[in-house]
Amino acid sequence: MESSPLLRCHASIQSPTHRNLLEVPGTHERRRWPHIFWFILKFLNLYYHDRVVMTRKCHICRVKDYLERKRRIAMTWGTTRSPPSTRTMDYLILAYEEDDKATDHITSYNTISEQERCDVCAFLWWNSEGVPEVYNEKDIGVARWNHRGSGVLSVLLLILAASVLCYSGMVPLIRYWAKPYQTLHLMLKSTLIIFISTFPLLSLCSKIRSFSRSGHASKYSWATVLNVRYLIVRGQFLNLPQKGLPGTWLLVLCVGYALIIQGYQVAIFLYVSECDITPYTIASTITGMIFFEMWGLFTYLVFFIRTSFQSQLDLVLAYLKENEGEERKCRGVLFATTADLLCFEQFCDLLSAIFFPCLVLAVVTNATRDYLISGVDCVIKDPRIRDAQRNISWLGWTETASTAVIYFLALGGFQANYMRDQFLINLIHLKTEGKFPRFWRRLTKDMKHLESGSGIIFASFVFSVIGIYGGFEFHDQILVYLSKSCSPNISTSDMCI
Secondary structure, three states, X not given: XXXXXXXXXXXXXXXHHHOOHHHOOOOOOOOOOOHHHHHHHHHOOOOOOOOOOEOOOOHHHHHHHXXXXXXXXXXXXXXXXXXXXXXXXXXXXXXXXOOOOEOOOOOOHHHOOHHHOOHHHHHOOEOOOOOEOOOOHHHHOOOOOOOOOHHHHHHHHHHHHHXXXXXXXXXXXXXXXXXXXXXXXXXXXXXXXXXXXXXXXXXXXXXXXXXXOEHHHHHHHHHHHHOHHHHHHHHOOOOHHHHOXXXXXXXXXXXXXXXXXXXXXXXXXXXXXXXOOOXXXXXXXXHHHHHHHHHHXXXXXXXXXXXXXXXXXXXXXHHHHHOOOOHHHHHHHHHHHHHHHHHHHHHHHHHHHHHHHHHHHHHHHHHHHHHHHOOOHHHHHOHHHHHHHHHHHHHHHHHHHHHHHXXXXXXXXXXXXXXXXXXXXXXXXXXXXXXXXXXXXXXXHHHHOOOOOOOHHHHXXXXXXXXXXXXXXXXXXXXXXXXXXXXXXXXXXXXXX
């Protein structure tokens, strides 16, 4: 039986690697991360417009440097007042968006000058064993993937993806709008378009945040999750050179399910459909497969981040236990950890707020169609039409069920805040065993201040009511798709799109 995080943290503190972290040289063999990881980021257009592995400093050191730069600029201007600035003191912007120096000249953590490192800064270079190990882009193998122009290319491709999705959404909207007999079909199409549009739009927001870096960017700090610098920090806690990507079974599932769904759709068009195969049908099938693959890999990326935090939180618990009483150092490590974790939680809350209403509408519309179509005369009498509609129904339920299962597996449940709750429970348990009650009281107080909420339940409830109400109000709908003989008075565009 797997031990609890608290037991693992007690076991890990016995290792010498958790004891004098600043004295441990970076002697671990530097091996490149798996190429498949960089390929996933490339396929998802997540590369950056600048170097992705830079020097790292804790928030206190960054704020000192920031204020020092402003002071020097003010002295250059010949005034004691700082010049006007739109920059922000937001931790995530300072940590992941600043243009720092590259780490190509650093061979180990011990080669960093004393002025550029502190106990908390060492934490930012921890590997999966809790040892600070500095690396550069060449060490982990990202140099050949994040070439000059990658940032601009990724933005252009995301804009292209957003344009394709906008066009795909406008076609059914224009064709089915103000047609009462196509309400059900419009809802099905809209749900699918919103679902597959989620990742490109969120990724585009991340690019905007990276380019802007102003105070307004802090309003959507969740977008930092899709910053490649953030993802590389996540990867350093997983020992990727030796163990490879975590959850390869889920990666295969995320890639395979999109191929299966699109293959099933092609088979329906080829063997049971009465509609002609048009260039639009071919293009929509290809783009649908690409966007489903993007969603699958994006879902795996959520699992990747979650697994990384589980490893990191175990190390942090061990660190806090070993350094009990050293409040400044421990609060700095706790702040850096929880800031990244809270960012991930906010991202998952937003993602779920989009996903759950789409899931509810998909279930309601598919169930409504199944009930209504069972009473259509041509479906009852003609076995070929009945077989076609049965396959269409199975395709809809397969898309809905497989997407929901993969999402829940990646997220580990309905929300991601269970990791913070479990960490707080372990922290309280350490408090009962600790020698410095005031120290642990301050740490638990800091953790309890990090409360993130979302409108997932409310949004899902609203969409559920709308969906169920719509299900009762659906009448005289076009229910039989891809079978022109069943509804000769309906145009081909309404029947076959």
